[in-house]
Amino acid sequence: MKAGRGRRIVIGVAAFEVAAVIVAAIASPWVGKNTSPSTLSDSLAEPSWNHLLGADQQGRDVLVRIIQGARIALLAATEATLVAVLIGIPLGLLIGFRGGRVDLVAMRLIDSISSIPGVVLAIALIATLGTGLSRSMLAVGLVFSMVMARIARGQVLAERERQYVDGARVVGVRRRGLLFGHVLPNVAPALIVQATLVFSAAIAIEAGLSFIGLGVQPPTASWGIMLADAQDVKEISPFQSVPPGAAILLTVLAINVLGDFLQGLVVGNQRSGEGTVLDGVRVQRSPDAAPAPAGASLVVDTLDVAYRGRNGTMVRAVDGATLHIGRGEVLAIVGESGCGKSSLGLGIAGLLAPPATMRARSLRLVTDDGEHELADLDPRDTSWRRHVAVVFQEPAASLNPVHSVGHHLRRALRQRGVEPTQRAEHAERLLRQVHIADAPDVLRRYPHQLSGGMAQRVMIALALAQSPAVLVADEPTTALDVTVQAEILSLLRQLCTDLHLSVMLITHDLGVVAELADRVAVMYAGQVVETGSVLDVIATPLHPYTAALAASVPRNEAGIGIPEPLEGNVPEPGHWPAGCRFAPRCVHAVEACLAESPVLAGTGGRAFACIRAAEINLVGVPPRRS
Amino acid sequence: MTTTDALVALRGVTVIFRSTGILGSRGELTAVRDADLTIGAGETVGLVGESGSGKTTLGRAILGLVPMERGTIHVAGEDLATVGQPFPARIRRKVQAVFQDPLQALNPRHRVERLVAEPLRIHTDLRGRQLQARVVGLLEQVGLSAGLLRRRTNELSGGQRQRVAIARALAVDPQVLVLDEAVSALDVTTGAQIIKLLERVRPAQGATLFISHDIARVRSVCNRVAVMYRGRIVEFGTADEICGDPRHPYTQLLVASVPDPHPHRVTTVGRASFTVDPTARAAPDGCPFAPRCPHADDRCAVFPDPTVLGTRVVRCHHVADVTTHPTEVPR
Numbered sequence: 015m016k017a018g019r020g021r022r023i024v025i026g027v028a029a030f031e032v033a034a035v036i037v038a039a040i041a042s043p044w045v046g047k048n049t050s051p052s053t054l055s056d057s058l059a060e061p062s063w064n065h066l067l068g069a070d071q072q073g074r075d076v077l078v079r080i081i082q083g084a085r086i087a088l089l090a091a092t093e094a095t096l097v098a099v100l101i102g103i104p105l106g107l108l109i110g111f112r113g114g115r116v117d118l119v120a121m122r123l124i125d126s127i128s129s130i131p132g133v134v135l136a137i138a139l140i141a142t143l144g145t146g147l148s149r150s151m152l153a154v155g156l157v158f159s160m161v162m163a164r165i166a167r168g169q170v171l172a173e174r175e176r177q178y179v180d181g182a183r184v185v186g187v188r189r190r191g192l193l194f195g196h197v198l199p200n201v202a203p204a205l206i207v208q209a210t211l212v213f214s215a216a217i218a219i220e221a222g223l224s225f226i227g228l229g230v231q232p233p234t235a236s237w238g239i240m241l242a243d244a245q246d247v248k249e250i251s252p253f254q255s256v257p258p259g260a261a262i263l264l265t266v267l268a269i270n271v272l273g274d275f276l277q278g279l280v281v282g283n284q285r286s287g288e289g290t291v292l293d294g295v296r297v298q299r300s301p302d303a304a305p306a307p308a309g310a311s312l313v314v315d316t317l318d319v320a321y322r323g324r325n326g327t328m329v330r331a332v333d334g335a336t337l338h339i340g341r342g343e344v345l346a347i348v349g350e351s352g353c354g355k356s357s358l359g360l361g362i363a364g365l366l367a368p369p370a371t372m373r374a375r376s377l378r379l380v381t382d383d384g385e386h387e388l389a390d391l392d393p394r395d396t397s398w399r400r401h402v403a404v405v406f407q408e409p410a411a412s413l414n415p416v417h418s419v420g421h422h423l424r425r426a427l428r429q430r431g432v433e434p435t436q437r438a439e440h441a442e443r444l445l446r447q448v449h450i451a452d453a454p455d456v457l458r459r460y461p462h463q464l465s466g467g468m469a470q471r472v473m474i475a476l477a478l479a480q481s482p483a484v485l486v487a488d489e490p491t492t493a494l495d496v497t498v499q500a501e502i503l504s505l506l507r508q509l510c511t512d513l514h515l516s517v518m519l520i521t522h523d524l525g526v527v528a529e530l531a532d533r534v535a536v537m538y539a540g541q542v543v544e545t546g547s548v549l550d551v552i553a554t555p556l557h558p559y560t561a562a563l564a565a566s567v568p569r570n571e572a573g574i575g576i577p578e579p580l581e582g583n584v585p586e587p588g589h590w591p592a593g594c595r596f597a598p599r600c601v602h603a604v605e606a607c608l609a610e611s612p613v614l615a616g617t618g619g620r621a622f623a624c625i626r627a628a629e630i631n632l633v634g635v636p637p638r639r640s
Numbered sequence: 641m642t643t644t645d646a647l648v649a650l651r652g653v654t655v656i657f658r659s660t661g662i663l664g665s666r667g668e669l670t671a672v673r674d675a676d677l678t679i680g681a682g683e684t685v686g687l688v689g690e691s692g693s694g695k696t697t698l699g700r701a702i703l704g705l706v707p708m709e710r711g712t713i714h715v716a717g718e719d720l721a722t723v724g725q726p727f728p729a730r731i732r733r734k735v736q737a738v739f740q741d742p743l744q745a746l747n748p749r750h751r752v753e754r755l756v757a758e759p760l761r762i763h764t765d766l767r768g769r770q771l772q773a774r775v776v777g778l779l780e781q782v783g784l785s786a787g788l789l790r791r792r793t794n795e796l797s798g799g800q801r802q803r804v805a806i807a808r809a810l811a812v813d814p815q816v817l818v819l820d821e822a823v824s825a826l827d828v829t830t831g832a833q834i835i836k837l838l839e840r841v842r843p844a845q846g847a848t849l850f851i852s853h854d855i856a857r858v859r860s861v862c863n864r865v866a867v868m869y870r871g872r873i874v875e876f877g878t879a880d881e882i883c884g885d886p887r888h889p890y891t892q893l894l895v896a897s898v899p900d901p902h903p904h905r906v907t908t909v910g911r912a913s914f915t916v917d918p919t920a921r922a923a924p925d926g927c928p929f930a931p932r933c934p935h936a937d938d939r940c941a942v943f944p945d946p947t948v949l950g951t952r953v954v955r956c957h958h959v960a961d962v963t964t965h966p967t968e969v970p971r
Contacts, residue, residue, distance in 0.1 A: 182758070184703050184705070500896075524901035567856075569856050
């Protein structure tokens with residue numbers, strides 16, 4: 015977990031405070047024994063060397079009383095927390111795990127008890143149980159046990175649905191084993207965090223109850239009683255209320271800070287930075303960029319993307335990618351996961367999250383109104399996103415659940431500067447463009463009311479709202495059913511033709527590639543290893559990696575049997591081998607492959623990076639026999 | 641194949657999900673309806689369909705993870721309905737599963753050693769050194785080194801995780817293996833590795849149910865294939881019959897939608913697809929595919945009885961008039 019320097023200091027101070035209170039509580043029986051018995055002559059003494067924090071009305075040393083109060087506070091909070099944990103957690107686990115009607119009835123009961131403010135309920139319980147520290151804390155603990163039960167139950171309900179519970183049942187684990195061996199260890203961290211919050215609240219409540227005379231009885235020292243005593247003499251000695259007040263405030267605050275810190279450790283840092291604006295992404299351009307190929311709409315020249323690795327060094331995920339996409343053309347980027355496909359797509363879309371960095375000799379768009387060098391733009395410039403739109407794999411996750419489809423589209427149109435009066439009509443036109451028949455109805459719907467295919471159509475409409483020149487489609491159909499996939503692919507194909515949209519299609523599915531792409535770039539370990547027309551690359555590959563991918567794909571044909579797998583894994587960024595990166599997995603590799611890095615080269619739009627291409631005979635995907 | 645010599649036999653299996661309120665049932669969803677299915681010894685049967693078709697629920701019914709409303713499931717001669725829930729250990733060890741996402745299906749807090757040892761602890765007397773040796777043996781069998789014993793699943797690659805899940809499933813020598821989208825979340829290369837591994841290690845005389853949405857993959861690994869749509873099995877036959885010569889209009893649509901990896905595009909005109917009227921609803925007891933079906937008529941308000949065509953069973957009133965459909969729709 016990343017914590018800022020200021021935050022680390024706060025956590026350190028809080029830990030120190032809590033440690034001091036614990037030490038004080040343990041040491042309190044021996045504190046004050048050696049000091050002189052209280053004398054009324056010291057009554058309300060100002061802080062001095064004799065009494066560091068002064069003395070109270072009866073001449074007792076305030077510091078000693080604070081230290082003795084710490085013991086009471088911790089004892090009280092421990093008791094209340096133990097009661098809350100021992101009653102609340104088993105109760106919550108039980109009703110959460112049983113579920114069904116038991117859960118319904120128990121939860122309504124717990125809800126109604128929880129709806130009464132805790133202190134009021136504690137006072138009512140004290141009225142029946144009687145006053146005194148342990149009784150009042152039993153009451154407080156009972157109140158908090160309802161909170162614990164509710165949280166434990168919620169955690170278990172969520173955890174029970176996790177598939178590993180089914181997995182354990184299939185293996186034969188019984189109910190008790192499921193609850194204590196599987197579910198409890200997974201929910202325990204959240205419950206521990208909650209217990210710290212109960213602990214700090216109990217300290218405050220103990221002080222409050224003692225203050226109004228329902229908790230510890232005088233002459234025992236408690237921070238609440240000290241505060242009550244100070245109240246009586248506030249006209250004469252206002253300082254009296256400061257030490258107990260500060261003790262309560264700081265202790266409660268410190269325990270909350272530590273609880274928060276614990277929670278951070280448990281949950282992990284899920285805050286992913288506001289937006290994915292390119293703060294910290296630096297685009298560097300060198301002046302010797304190559305001229306754009308004729309008809310190209312997007313030109314990418316030697317693009318690198320790097321991320322900060324675990325040890326802080328920058329690790330390259332994309333290494334010198336050079337490619338172009340023609341107007342109205344679909345370029346597919348294929349390769350296994352971990353090859354840099356998505357990083358390349360995010361880089362081109364200007365969506366890399368910091369602290370990623372991107373470097374390119376040139377990254378430029380050629381549109382009707384001239385050339386735009388994106389590498390010259392401020393990464394935060396919204397015009398980047400106007401030129402390059404993105405569609406992701408999970409359409410529903412990319413839509414804000416609280417806004418309707420119409421709201422999403424109108425906001426996108428506003429950003430593009432469309433007049434308010436025309437936005438509604440324009441939004442409807444966009445939906446019709448993605449073949450949504452009942453556009454007015456869909457405009458009113460919310461993301462959860464859309465099927466997967468419909469949501470992906472809406473995402474495409476949103477992308478089109480910016481009239482982009484380039485659309486980056488990252489696994490746009492992977493999450494969809496195959497019949498819906500066919501419809502979306504057909505839609506994308508039509509949009510390319512009608513709108514002259516250039517599409518960068520990122521996918522691992524060669525079927526989708528064959529269906530939609532005009533050209534293909536194959537990536538392995540951050541590098542482009544082969545490019546060419548889709549027919550050339552897939553049917554007659556020149557790089558062994560492309561051939562291995564083609565051989566792994568199952569096909570709907572009789573008598574094909576199980577495809578031969580490519581063994582091994584893609585090396586992780588930062589652990590790329592010297593020489594040809596594919597060589598360790600390549601059946602054609604010779605010693606020379608390990609020595610030199612092959613360069614992507616070729617003619618006529620066909621290029622490959624393999625030194626053995628001329629000597630080996632590679633097989634791609636043959637035409638269908640039927 | 642008759643019910644008696646099948647290792648797994650489902651007859652009229654119906655699963656209904658109910659959401660309960662304080663005063664009783666509030667709503668219900670029939671996830672699987674009157675499903676008949678058999679898997680013979682040494683056979684792999686594919687179960688295909690789109691999301692919401694009920695194929696996962698049917699697999700879960702065989703695993704005893706969802707209660708059945710009606711119907712019977714026999715596994716190796718035992719009637720699952722009569723053995724009670726949770727299954728006694730002798731049934732449990734006969735039926736094991738591998739799920740789609742091992743990160744979800746394996747307890748994230750447990751290490752590989754514990755994950756693989758868990759079924760052995762429950763079903764065998766192996767303890768201590770012998771237990772550890774068996775765990776290492778299982779890991780080697782699925783191509784993992786003993787060096788991974790102390791890792792948690794989040795420290796493994798996707799392929800390694802699925803290998804752990806397979807080792808765990810194989811630990812008790814099951815007779816029936818349910819593979820629920822076991823390779824769908826993996827890269828095509830890793831998926832091919834896992835399929836190859838499963839071919840090698842799965843019990844040779846056992847029954848395998850291969851649940852998947854990937855027709856091409858199903859054809860390459862299965863002997864027979866059942867097609868589900870909205871809870872109903874609409875067609876069941878050999879893999880070549882179903883994937884190469886589908887007869888139910890839904891199977892035809894499904895097969896025609898599978899993109900082939902060979903680029904053979906002739907025109908850029910979109911492929912034909914059956915139109916979907918979002919307002920159309922299937923009759924409650926009718927054919928669930930009728931609202932999307934080009935052949936639908938009044939007869940489709942009643943779900944048809946099975947028509948047997950050689951080794952295949954089709955449930956469509958129009959099976960006689962539906963022509964043998966090309967697997968490729970003209971584009």
